[in-house]
Amino acid sequence: MATSRSECEQQEAQPTSAPPTSTTQLLWQRQANGDAGHETSTTTATTSTSNGKVATAATINSSGTFMKLKTYLLALRPWSLSASLMPTLLGSALAYRSQWAAEFSMLTFFLTAFTVTAVHCAGNVVNTYFDFIKGIDKQKADDRTLVDHILTKDEVVSLGAILYMAGCGGFVLLAVLSPAKMEHLALIYFGGLSSSFLYTGGIGFKYIALGDLVILVLFGPISVLFAFMSQTGHVDWTTMGYAIPLALNTEAILHSNNTRDAESDGKAGIVTLAILIGRTASHVLYALLLFTPYSLFFIFGFKYSLWFLLPLTTLPQAFQIEKRFRNEQTMHMVPKQTAKLNFFFGILYIVACCCAHQLPTFVWRKH
Secondary structure, three states, X not given: XXXXXXXXXXXXXXXXXXXXXXXXXXXXXXXXXXXXXXXXXXXXXXXXXXXXXXXXXXXXXXXXXXXXHHHHHHHOOHHHOHHHHHHHHHXXXXXXXXXXHHHOOHHHHHHHHHHHHHHHHHHHHHHHHHHHHOOOOOOOOOOOOOOOOOOOHXXXXXXHHHHHHHHXXXXXHHHHHOOOOHHHHHHHHXXXXXXXXXXXXXXXXXXXXXXXXXXXXXXXXXXXXXXXXXXXXXXXXXXXXXXXXHHHHHHHHHHHHHHHOHHHHHHOOOEOHHXXXXXXXXXXXXXXXXXXXXXXXXXXXXXXXXXXXXHHHHHHHHHHHHHHHOOOOOHHHHHHHHHHHXXXXXXXXXXXXXXXXXXXXXXXXXX
């Protein structure tokens, strides 16, 4: 039977199996390379073709956005954040146990934690940027953000600026809500913010063997005092005594990192404490930083409250990490493992401070 002209035109107008679009090809290529990952949501819209179901551009954009956010998150070095969170929690716990406990505010607590964490993350980003600019982070570097072009230098700079602005925003709200005098809070906050930048930017304390001192003070006494004062509105210098175990443990994280990178740092022309004292003395110093807090807890436990023996449960893990520190083959794992230890160690210490019937006293406490 003869087919009408209109029917022929309809047949010609019917779509044939089109080759995959360039977007689809990109997705297939990512799947072949393992980059698309299983994290992409299976509920996104799909389009049926003669070759089967393929993800639409919306799927790819969603996956790309998720991966980008994940990249930004990893650039913040979240594994290191216990170094700032633990002193903040400790200062807040001491405020809760103080004579000004009636003024304790959960909103103030969350604002304090947010502000301190934002500044810490910004400092990590600044560290990433300047280590790369100065040629310290190379192919064997632990931080791959700029080395592998995961983020561009402009993206890292923008991320750091956003984090510093977020920290300042949190501080403004904190200053409004806190009973502390704004000038007192501002002195500590902007001192900490400046130190986080100058650690590698500007003066570059890290590059002239002063980085250990900065970290020891900033992520110990200063953070504890800031959190305590934000809650109570009062300055109690004895809080710095409580910060000593956390400060030593946090410094162990940095020292293990600098000891691991001593060779590459030396070739880059910078000076760290680990380079100055050498490998053997670095091992002795790391052991002192790691185990001295346990000696303090042993004394606190028998003199004040058995609750202070609780952090001693992490001692076996500390011995394992110290053993890895002495082995060149396992040395690269030590900084992150020390940070993990710092988290559990700190949590147990804070629990002890909250539950103990009597807290340690220091000779300079006013009666």
